[in-house]
Amino acid sequence: MSDEHSVPLRERLEEFIGKPMGGDGPSVGPDPVNLPMIRHWVDALDDRNPIYLDDAAARRTPFGGLVAPPAMLQSWTMGRPTVQGIAERGGAPGTPGRSALSELDAAGYTATRATNSELEFERYLHPGDEITSTTMLESISDEKRTALGTGYFVTWMSTYVDQQGEVVGRQRFRVLKFRAEAGVPA
Template identity: 40%
Template sequence: MERDHREPEVHVENLKAQPDGAAVDDPGQRFAAYVGREAEPPRVARYAVNEAMIRNWAEAHDDFNPVYVDRAAAKATGRPDVVCPPAMISTWVMAGYRRHREIHRLRAEGVTEDFAYSQLLSELDAAGFTSVVATDVEQDYHAELRPGDHVTCHFTIESISPIKQTALGRGCFITLLKRYLDQGDALLVEERFRLLRFDPTRKEGAA
């Protein structure tokens, strides 16, 4: 298992709790039941891993590691083919813009879908925690992806913090555990994605 440090964590400034570290509320009774639950149905890649997508990603990130874009170079390292950049893993299971629009439409209409993460977000909205910002991502890489592989991602709600006062507003940090598997159910990547759901009307120092 290897932690890749080329994909830096993305931090938002001043999202720490108050200096005393005390929670200003305890969401345990409302939200703790969601911890450990499957967040949503598994996401299955719409397309197999392919060289065209790999090259597009490499060009977008100006990352021309030869094993990503040159079959001969990849074979010279003992690999049978080019490999997918590890940090690209999430792109294979992205649902697409049509689903993105549907999610926003359903949320605007107050519709809750029949899975835990949608239900949790509805409860957070009702409690006033309507805004969101991603805070950091950790990824552990277990195996390389090659053209022809097919990715499935399983989402679990791993943790929900007590409600804390941050510079952006009162809110709680949610950690989603994502396990990416190949077509044979072998573990490829384990990812922890953290976000802050907060009330933008209750900023630090506000009355």
């Protein structure tokens, strides 16, 4: 480990670019697309579009039956959290492995703020669909000074596939990993 830390940060970051994030293999949704999670979402966001919970109404639409809110795409493959100690792990749901994000954390860029999201939907998901996702780290910017503090923009692309291996959606996501500076308004 001590050898690793003698390597400049930029070089340590480079090794992660263009590679899969999040450990071995794709992230597998702990549950298929399901009505209880859809109902929680509908209530949390007070979204009364009938295609999510009213089967008869959903059948009268081109969807042909109930579908999940499209913006839930990312939720289906989120890791199951170990809630104890999550703050100490910087919000990682489980034990974080070595990654570009952990390298930035270790170098003091511990704060994270999402800056961009581009979601694309090939089709809406139905209850019963089994979703897996694969995430590739696309790029890491040079160090930038921002209104929030000094940091790096990290961009990744997640591809979501169903039980047939068909792509159902994609999300490109960019975060700023930065040093939180006292007195800087968020």
